[in-house]
Amino acid sequence: MSTSLTGNEREAIFQTAVLSRQIVRFIKSRPVVTRQDIEKVFTDVPRKKLSGALRSMKYRGAIKIDDQGVCTALLEITPGELADRLWKTARMMRRFTAKSLAKTAEVSPRFASDCCVTWSEHRFIIRIGSDHRDALYKMVSTDLLRPNIARKTRR
Amino acid sequence: MSTFNEAIESCGLNLTEIGALVDLGKSAISRIKAETYPNWEHLQKTILNKLVQAGYLSADMVIAEPGLFGDGPKVDPNAFISTQNVQAVNALCDDLLDPTTSLNASIGLIVGSAGYGKTTSLQHYAAMNDSVAYVLYMEGYTLVGMMKAIAFELIGTSGRTYLENLALIDRATSVVRKLIIIDEADRMPIRLLEGLRNVNERCGAPILLSGEESITAKMDSQPRLHSRIRKPEIKFKALNHIDVATFYEEAIGLVISHDEQVCRQLLRWANRDFRTLVNDAHHLCRIMNTHGLTDLTAEVLNEYKPYRK
Numbered sequence: 382m383s384t385s386l387t388g389n390e391r392e393a394i395f396q397t398a399v400l401s402r403q404i405v406r407f408i409k410s411r412p413v414v415t416r417q418d419i420e421k422v423f424t425d426v427p428r429k430k431l432s433g434a435l436r437s438m439k440y441r442g443a444i445k446i447d448d449q450g451v452c453t454a455l456l457e458i459t460p461g462e463l464a465d466r467l468w469k470t471a472r473m474m475r476r477f478t479a480k481s482l483a484k485t486a487e488v489s490p491r492f493a494s495d496c497c498v499t500w501s502e503h504r505f506i507i508r509i510g511s512d513h514r515d516a517l518y519k520m521v522s523t524d525l526l527r528p529n530i531a532r533k534t535r536r
Numbered sequence: 537m538s539t540f541n542e543a544i545e546s547c548g549l550n551l552t553e554i555g556a557l558v559d560l561g562k563s564a565i566s567r568i569k570a571e572t573y574p575n576w577e578h579l580q581k582t583i584l585n586k587l588v589q590a591g592y593l594s595a596d597m598v599i600a601e602p603g604l605f606g607d608g609p610k611v612d613p614n615a616f617i618s619t620q621n622v623q624a625v626n627a628l629c630d631d632l633l634d635p636t637t638s639l640n641a642s643i644g645l646i647v648g649s650a651g652y653g654k655t656t657s658l659q660h661y662a663a664m665n666d667s668v669a670y671v672l673y674m675e676g677y678t679l680v681g682m683m684k685a686i687a688f689e690l691i692g693t694s695g696r697t698y699l700e701n702l703a704l705i706d707r708a709t710s711v712v713r714k715l716i717i718i719d720e721a722d723r724m725p726i727r728l729l730e731g732l733r734n735v736n737e738r739c740g741a742p743i744l745l746s747g748e749e750s751i752t753a754k755m756d757s758q759p760r761l762h763s764r765i766r767k768p769e770i771k772f773k774a775l776n777h778i779d780v781a782t783f784y785e786e787a788i789g790l791v792i793s794h795d796e797q798v799c800r801q802l803l804r805w806a807n808r809d810f811r812t813l814v815n816d817a818h819h820l821c822r823i824m825n826t827h828g829l830t831d832l833t834a835e836v837l838n839e840y841k842p843y844r845k
Contacts, residue, residue: 386707386711389692389693390691390692390693390707390708392692393690393691393692393693393708394690394691394692394708394711394712394714395666395712396666406666406712407711407712410635410666410667410712410713411635411712412635412636422711465666466663466664469662469663470659470662470663473659473662473663473670473672474659480614483614484614484615484616485616485656485659485660485663486660486663486664487616487660487663487664490614525688525689525692526692
């Protein structure tokens with residue numbers, strides 16, 4: 382069985398469209414990951430781009446590559462991970478309030494509420510009523526991955 | 537000149553900009569400043585706190601607003617409580633996902649009556665882990681339908697036939713180990729359970745089945761299914777006194793685990809219902825705040841008992 386994946390498949394498997402986050406998640410998913418392992422999985426990514434991404438991540442302190450080429454992820458939470466987690470939770474729960482979403486995904490209620498308002502404005506979720514004083518939403522999007530849109534934050 | 541006036545002059549914002557922070561106009565802010573606006577004391581505190589939050593003022597300007605029932609212990613409504621059931625689920629899922637463990641018997645089983653929190657704990661685990669695909673079994677799923685749902689969750693696309701979907705699942709699980717959680721699996725016919733066993737064997741993907749008691753009988757009816765169940769098989773239990781102690785510690789910050797009498801009393805009042813437990817906790821926190829207490833003891837419970845209906 383060939384392990385060469387297309388870009389879309391990789392995005393779905395690692396639940397993110399961002400290459401650096403995919404690499405971090407791949408490193409976290411195995412006990413030992415070498416640079417060669419990464420090159421085998423990310424075959425569709427041009428070698429130059431992959432090297433650049435690894436170099437940049439190493440420089441930013443997201444990963445560490447030792448002399449043997451073994452990679453270690455250093456960041457516990459990568460940027461965008463909380464929003465990805467919320468999106469996945471919303472897809473699983475189907476009907477939710479910002480509070481119930483925040484509780485299940487273990488994020489702050491304020492962050493969940495901001496995400497719900499933004500997704501609601503873009504019609505990924507719709508408001509179907511109220512649960513006591515909280516807005517009750519329903520997931521209508523069939524997208525597996527979180528849409529990449531700017532989150533509206535309250536002042 | 538009062539502290540409020542000094543603060544808003546030093547923050548560098550004009551009255552319109554300050555008003556925007558609390559959804560008021562500049563004339564209202566002017567009247568709040570002159571202490572002629574209704575409820576101006578409360579609004580002054582709110583504005584100062586907003587300015588501190590926005591970084592216009594230093595943190596020492598924060599004015600704490602005492603709650604109606606004091607500033608003592610409070611129930612955090614957003615805390616996810618790791619009860620013994622949740623901990624057992626997390627341990628089993630971690631074990632199935634651990635790339636160093638064997639896939640020899642890698643079908644996990646979670647059994648429990650409705651309303652015990654199986655789905656919530658599974659969704660919580662799936663939310664916290666990227667390597668988990670959560671699929672809710674729907675009545676009417678065929679084998680192909682089931683495989684399509686799993687393939688879509690794993691790789692974002694699905695095929696038309698059983699074999700196409702099997703190949704997609706194989707492709708997705710060949711890169712990283714993925715745990716497939718099937719909720720409400722007790723309603724699945726044996727044929728679909730056998731199909732999942734094939735996925736487990738062919739693709740090397742651990743599977744976790746969750747459902748009510750009838751799933752155990754279905755799994756036991758086929759020796760080849762039964763032999764693949766990962767130990768321990770988790771049976772969801774009703775709330776117990778350890779869960780009560782965990783709730784008070786994680787949601788309120790009160791350590792009552794050393795006082796078993798208090799835990800058992802609270803459990804008896806809750807009648808093994810989590811909602812009643814939370815409601816009692818809210819009332820107890822208010823009583824403790826009103827009397828300035830910091831420890832939850834048997835005496836506090838006795839004081840509360842006559843008011844509990």
